Amino acid sequence: MPMIYFLAIVLAIGVAAYIIGRGRAAAQTGGAQKQHSRPHYHGWWAFMLAALPALLLIIVWSVGSSLYMERHVEAQLPEQTADSPIASRSLALGMVKSLANALRRLDAQALDNLPATFAELQPALAAKGAALAPDTQDYMIPIATEANSTSDTLRLTGGVLALALALGGAALGIRSIQPRARARNNVERVVLWGLLGSSMIAILTTVGIVLSMLFETFHFFSVVPPAGFFFGTVWDPRFAAAGATDSAGQFGLIPLLAGTLYIALVALLVAVPVGLMSAVYMAEYASRSVRSVVKPALELLAGIPTIVYGIFALVTLGPFLRDLSAALAGGSPFIQAQSIFTAGFVMGIMLIPVVSSLSDDIITAVPRAMRDGSLGLGATRSETIKRVILPAALPGIVGAILLTASRAIGETMIVVLAAGVAANLTLNPFEAMTTITVKIVNQLTGDLEFNSPQTLVAFALGITLFAVTLVMNIVALYIVRKYREQYE
């Protein structure tokens, strides 16, 4: 019986405990003692006592038994020797596992008279749709059969234990219902733990991601010296055929970092002023009818996939700017078809709705009393906005800009199409440059050897990107703390 059935039964016991508990508590109301908690709290507490420990047991048992099974099977595998037919022990382990899974598809009769060799067994399994490695060994068949029966036993034991636990919990929960029992406090404490757990998930995931990237990054730095990565001005990873040894290449971060920041800067120079001004217009000046058209239109703009902006830059804006500059300079264009300016500009357009929509909400949230106070002193509307509303909204607006900046830094598609993939180092905004994210994609696509520096550099780049955004966040937090004007 798969674990999922036990899970369902446990939940059913929990629901039953809820219903019985609530009924019992309801029956006690109106007695001599005033109830501490409303009946449904008693029901919930009974549910929690019945279901939560049992669920926890099921989870722990499942994880534990799969770990156990792994070691159990591995212990039965023959010693690895130079002339073993299978290259490594972990490969053999994988084969046993797939064989065990495949065997589960056979019916009881077929299992009772299993053939002794894989060659005979394979057609029967193939008929059931199980594709197995052709060099699966004969000795694996009894191991797999034994593994299946052991894990069945384990699962059954765990399931029965969980059911017993659920029944015990339900009984305990229902029996403990009395007028003065503090079911409400208990339930709320459990909910609190649930909330805490949820917030931990985000933090732990982040930590996990960073740690795994760090690990690969160290791996990378064991091949390429960190100084060459952080201070190198040439990006030329030189893809070599897998296994070749003379494939050092140069992994200079500077051109990519410069390109990333440059393009993001251009994008922010476009998006922040325009977005902020349109937010001020919408929040403070626009009539309701104008607002009801402009705001959804802007939000629609935010919904366009970035690749579409990229295509626009590649097909329309880039060639247009090139031809325009050619006409202006009389002959050779000074703006390349793919350039920082084009990419930054298009990215800026893409980010306008992000800035304006967020800032609009923030500006509208400034209390009316602030506006009235300023207007009542004879300030004009624009003075009020400049001197009272924007300062009051500053922390939120910095947050919005920061969010925008991280999007600009993380953007990939527009850069590939509008600024190209050439890792140049230049100050001229009309030339091509590329960014960290583009190179990460570049390094990880194609047929690669996973352990080569060409691939590992992607993790170093990722960590760098992470560090850049982290520093930006810290700086912004500092700015906000320093200049915040708090209103209540």
Next chain:
Amino acid sequence: MNIMSQEKLEEAVSGGMTAKPNEVIKMQGRKVGVFYGDKQALFDVDLDVRQNQVTALIGPSGCGKSTFLRCLNRMNDTIDSARVTGKITLDGEDVYDPKIDVVELRARVGMVFQKPNPFPKSIYENVAYGPKIHGLAKNKAELDQIVESSLKKAALWNEAKDRLNEPGTGLSGGQQQRLCIARAIAVSPEVILMDEPCSALDPIATAKVEELIDELKQNYTIVIVTHSMQQAARVSQRTAMFHLGYLVEEGATDKMFTNPDDKRTQDYITGRFG
């Protein structure tokens, strides 16, 4: 200016108001009506505000006191749906005349709101806000001077002088309200409108603000909305009673509280309705 106010005085007297000859009428409302959308909230209000006196507006909740007050410095303009009819003058000039600059009007007719609303800036910046906007100080020393004297007039100087750079929102409710009064005084208005300035304050802070109002009337003309009959009796010289959007009765505070003409005023003052 004197001649004009003389004219107005006669107008007031002929309109049935009892004004002593030495009293100058600072602001005047004639047939003032206010609509919020289609709903009329104020009907044909005729009311005079005398210079260097405190005029109290009383009446049950929702009767239009705040609405009338907000007409006087055109704060109703900030409400999209509001529309004002009739005529309101300041020193004989129509304040709703298109030639009038609202901003200038509001500098002359300042406002203190029901809930203290200091800006999220330092105490100093709160008071300096108006003078800076209107360019009242030529240099930092003058600005300092204005801030100090405004805070002194608002009876907040002693409590605030050592913490001028701390945020105004960090003050207590009563201190915040006095800060808002200082902020209004700092632009040297001629008229100060106060909408229930003490409703968020404890008795001690209220007493301080009342004392302050009494002093302020030497230099300013004050209109105050209040729900406290004692407060109206204590601080005001004139009282106007509103009910359901109409001005029921207006007169000298002594008379209103001892011998009102209208039954509704009597009932309201003695607490029988409202």
